Amino acid sequence: MQNDFLVIQPEVKEALSNNRPVVALESTIISHGMPWPRNVETAISVENAVRKEGAVPATIAIKNGKCHIGLSVEEIEFFGQTKNVWKVSLRDMPYVISNKLPGATTVAATMRIASMAGIKIFATGGIGGVHREAQHTMDISADLTEMSHTNVAVVSAGVKSILDIGLTLEYLETMGIPVVTFGQDEFPSFYSTKSGFNSPLRIDEPDAIAELINTKWNLGLNGTVLIANPIQKEFEVAPEIIESHIQNALSAASNNKITGKEVTPFLLKYIAENSKGESLEANIALIHQNASLAAKIAVALSK
Secondary structure (H helix, E strand, C coil): CCCCCCCHHHHHHHHHHHCEEEEEEHHHHHHHHCCHHHHHHHHHHHHHHHCCCCCEEEEEEEEEEEEEECCCHHHHHHHCCCCCCEEHHHHHHHHHCCCCCCCCCHHHHHHHHHHHHHCCEEECEEEECCCCCCCHHHHEHHHHHHCCCCCCCCEEECCCCCHHHHHHHHHHCCCCCCEEECCECCEEEEEECCCECCCCCCCCHHHHHHHHHHHHHHCCCCCCCEECCCCCCCCCCCCCHHHHHHHHHHHHHHCCCCCCCHHHHHHHHHHHHHCHHHHHHHHHHHHHHHHHHHHHHHHHHCC
């Protein structure tokens, strides 16, 4: 809480000081995940979804050499409209902070900053993971290594469907990360409730998930618990339709020589533009849903 690099919004600081539930939210979705003004509208409504369930939202970003835990509406609008905001993972944090650049945090960076501030629950859209063809590219998201040792539980709609879901689940098992799917036996795949892979664990109640999280950390077992929250069926996109868009997006990325941390935002933007907005609407719906579940778990954990 006293870290010189942290700026904690008063509402968030008060909640943390009094053991009230707080939910961390990432900022990459604001700067790199959606077009303006939907990005700002979504960020604000997601914060409201957290509040509705009795928790305090803490959207995290980097600005003026500081890690900001909790953003004002004006700051959210800044990250929604400013061009050339850095997409910040762990390796980028020292550079972006030391050069006082604006940075939108990924899952890994958001987890680390949330942990520094004492926040235990984080809601996002989908986590990064093992990329397709990773056996040739060695492209594995820093999200996974961060999840192996940082004590912040993550609520997502599973693994982004642009990734290799099977290999990502194998990697999570190797890292000793419990993977829980909320309310169904099959592990979800971001835009869809289906992935073709069984979930390692299923739990149907937020209180029971909070108990699992608490037990893990009280045993001295560091690292996250990944809670996969399937998208509501009325918003899901059929896996075969998304897969068709993914294959086209991967070809476009290859043709445009898109590599590294630029791959994921390129693919998601391509899919949104070529699915007539269907994937964007699904993305917005699942983020709201994840924020609500994360808030319920945070409330239970705070008790």
